[in-house]
Amino acid sequence: MTGTTTALETVLARTGLKVDAGEFLALVEQAARRLSPGDPDPAHFFSGEQRDVLTDVGLDLSATKSGEPDARANAVATQAVFADSALTVTEAATRLGVDDSRVRHRLKQHRLTGWKGHGGWRLPAWQFTAAGAVPGLEVVLRAVPDDQPALVVAGFMTTPQPDLPIRDTPTTPRDWLLAGGDPARVAELAATLGTPA
Known part of the structure; x- marks a missing residue:
């Protein structure tokens, strides 16, 4: 974990963020908690008619596949940097x-x-x-x-x-x-x- 912490502290210093690695990770955790948990199957939120309309306009409502990156990760990191700066x-x-x-x-x-x-x-x-x-x-x-x-x-x-x-x-x-x-x-x-x- 020391290598990861050192790498994070290097990135924080290089970008000019005035926060240590522990504080930054706490900000990331707070941002992640504010976001609703990802749903592996977003289609279940919609009726069949709504699903048809949404897929017709190009939205992908298919279930998340194993190994796919969590789309919330970028939003969490962005929010953490935004709040800290x-x-x-x-x-x-x-x-x-x-x-x-x-x-x-x-x-x-x-x-x-x-x-x-x-x-x-x-x-x-x-x-x-x-x-x-x-x-x-x-x-x-x-x-x-x-x-x-x-x-x-x-x-x-x-x-x-x-x-x-x-x-x-x-x-x-x-x-x-x-x-x-x-x-x-x-x-x-x-x-x-x-x-x-």
Whole structure:
């Protein structure tokens, strides 16, 4: 187990996550517990008619085969990293050069995004630079539908989008904004989060 722990600590250090291996594994366990357990046969949740419709549109409702990777593993790891890299209100205030109350005010006005946990507000790191907030952030956050969780917004902001090319290469909305791209284009895409493609 020592070799595995050392490898995990190396990855955590290389990625800049400020957590030791034990704390990170506790975060992974918490995230795994929050997710519903995987079901080996998802088809049993649906009626025969529903199964027909879902398979007609291309969904695979077949039972999980032995040896297949658990699809929840990536979600658990993503949630753990997302939670660990988030800033506290005080850390965000320091980054923005304001006091804690201004950060809470911006959260209330959807000028910053975050979630409230047992230890108070946590603010995802993607929305900050070394010296402040990502340019155009407020424009984008105003467009995000209210029902979209912070993890979905983070995934969108950090995933290359074909509609946001820089030198003919799709870029993430965050990088687009950092490069001086029009926040209205990102807001347009953000407004569609949670809607069918």
